Amino acid sequence: MRSENPTVSYCQTLWPIKVQYYMKRNRIKITILFIALLGLVIVCVPNIFYSNSGVSISHGTPGNGSLENAYQIKYKTKNSRYFSPMSYYLLGNGYVNSRLYSTLLDSYSECERTCPKIDFRIMECSDKKGGKVLIHRTHRNGLSIDFMVPKIKNGKQKKFYDRLGLWHYLLQFDSNGRLKMNKKISIDFETIGRHIIALDNAARKNGLVVSKVILKIDLKDDFFKTPSGKEIKRRGIYFARQLPKNVDMMHDDHYHVDFKVMN
């Protein structure tokens, strides 16, 4: 049956011609876009469908090492999540030693009790095979993790700035732990301490020890004033005492933790 409305019929016949014209004119751009998307999918697929099994072996040190049979950390648990899909799926930096994988899970379940209502964010870990990770000097043997500093405003967790993904590494805090771009927000040092205590407990259970924590030097006095900071001092957990300026500058928005396999 013929259309009663000539405008509709005109548009309907013209539409495929318009698409064809557009495709023809932009063929090169569309091909490049398609290849880029395909490349993106090819790079991400192994990190989307990775499955953990067996036991990992870490070779060498965090500064010069590699990782065999890596475990991919869970993107999300009840009270934690990875900070960037780009880092996890595209760059493939969400891998650790299997012992550290269990340590992480155990530590967050302890935090459900010790830090109720706090959502933690895990930042970069290691590459699937270890070795060099972009922007990091260490993280090379699956036994180093960066943890995002939890933030508070008037005693309550504030998560707005936690959603910045890789840009979070660029946030700056003053020597009292206040966010430079919004001084009402500050680092929750007590929660960091409770988390490190949970990591220490869980590490021992899984055959690891916390070998080093890196936190910006001028934030350490605020940290060690807290009750959990004092407990960490009592336990003798080692915090870096001196750092090259550029390394020190980077460790205000996150704390870096190195682990070692217990002998």
Ligand SMILES: [Zn+2]
């Ligand atoms: Zn680090």
